[in-house]
Amino acid sequence: MFWLRHSPGDGTAAVARAGSEPVRGPRRINTVLAGVREFLAHGTTLGTVPAFVLSQLYEIADERDLPPQARGEGHGLRYVAKARHRASEPDEPVGRASDEEVLALLRACHSARDRFIVLLLARAGLRRSEAVGLRREDIHFVLDAGVLGCRISGSHLHVVRRDNDNGAWAKSKRTRAVPVDFLLVQAYDQYVTERATCQEARDSDFVLVNLFRPPLGAPMPPRALNDLFDRLSRRARLDEGVHPHALRHAFASNAADAGAVLDEIADLLGHASPSSSQVYLHPDPQRLRSAVERVGALAPRRNR
Known part of the structure; x- marks a missing residue:
């Protein structure tokens, strides 16, 4: 990930150095990593890549620690693979045109x-x-x-x-x-x-x-x-x-x-x-205010 962030990748012999200006952003880094993971996972299926490589790429977890409402249907235990290497991407939502x-x-x-x-x-x-x-x-x-x-x-x-x-x-x-x-x-x-x-x-x-x-x-x-x-x-x-x-x-x-x-x-x-x-969906501020005002004043509620 450090190499992807700092190496120019233009065919030169430049070496990535700490403190140098990044040449790739988090989104681009994650795109490259996703492609590499898929390539290696396909290789394990064909037998050209050792199976242990998957454990270096993914963290395997199951759903036993999840609440019952969050588990999938069926009685079998399900496993989830989470990528070990991923750059943190800033949250930059697209705004609505006014x-x-x-x-x-x-x-x-x-x-x-x-x-x-x-x-x-x-x-x-x-x-x-x-x-x-x-x-x-x-x-x-x-x-x-x-x-x-x-x-x-x-x-x-x-x-x-x-x-x-x-x-x-x-x-x-x-x-x-x-x-x-x-x-x-x-x-x-x-x-x-x-x-x-x-x-x-x-x-x-x-x-x-x-x-x-x-x-x-x-x-x-x-x-x-x-x-x-x-x-x-x-x-x-x-x-x-x-x-x-x-x-x-x-x-x-x-x-x-x-x-x-x-x-x-x-x-x-x-x-x-x-x-x-x-x-x-980007609610209009006035609609948010109306939603709050519809709640009304606080009033005692009877215990049921």
């Missing part, structure tokens, strides 16, 4: 396409790669989706995993439908009008395409959204800048503030388990 920041980004947009992108992430909670992977057939912005052969009513869009030329990739294998509001529908209508002025874009099935720089009509790659939000943040004079993923956090938090429960938010975000959605 409503003020989203409005500032919208005001900084110079095109209908860019406004649609901001609202797509903020009002539908899509991941960056899901947004640029949308096809026109996925957009069902009509009052009666039945005319499109879709069983879902109301305006919505579909997130579908596909192999895309622009590198876009939906994280979940499961196709999901995301309801949308009139703001997103209106923004899309304006974008479609703008897009129609670009001859090269007319034959593309991708929703988000290059309109202002070559190659015109080509689908936008995921990294293009990072560049866009960097530009918008600078125009809006947002000191910290807003990352595209912060708008996904904002969507989940706003849904929770409006009364959505965890399983609803998980389904909207495309999470397999509601527990995965908890890190996306």
